Amino acid sequence: QKEVEQNSGPLSVPEGAIASLNCTYSDRGSQSFFWYRQYSGKSPELIMFIYSNGDKEDGRFTAQLNKASQYVSLLIRDSQPSDSATYLCAVNAGGSNYKLTFGKGTLLTVNP
């Protein structure tokens, strides 16, 4: 069973701090990795994707991928109360596999 695992949280950080969200995956051949943000009662929103080892930055968000360790993370700098949401890690195996396998998500709370 190919799995994606995340700490369920809740992760609580003060406003202005760095929030660090982590994800591990079991399929060593996985090709692409995604972070979605889901507000309560809403659908998931794609915020970052990464395909190569290393870091990828987009505004306050940085995705980090380490394929050797089967680990992907999301850093949110200068966290804001509006960042409070569930963050979902998703993995695609690549090849002829077109589905995303999701972790259960980490609930992030940013306290003013």
Place this chain on the structure above:
Amino acid sequence: KAGVTQTPRYLIKTRGQQVTLSCSPISGHRSVSWYQQTPGQGLQFLFEYFSETQRNKGNFPGRFSGRQFSNSRSEMNVSTLELGDSALYLCASSLAPSAGEAYEQYFGPGTRLTVT
């Protein structure tokens, strides 16, 4: 550019009935995927369609089926509804590159199905 749209947004059905949900992808997107989201299981993949063909299927019973039309719009059908089918059903669309290429999926607002 308009996002993914899903209809209806909310639905209440009785056990044993069937239901059809509809999804219109982002203009130009030819791949449509369906997911079920529940508090206990999280997001689970149902199936993916491209050019009216199902390319991948998740581990759901045969009561769950889908199809895609020539304009890329998709429908999913659940027959003989069970209480456990109560969930948020999400549709996601993608540009769908060739096999082996990475791609991003964008979700619609979902259809909240309640089975009583």
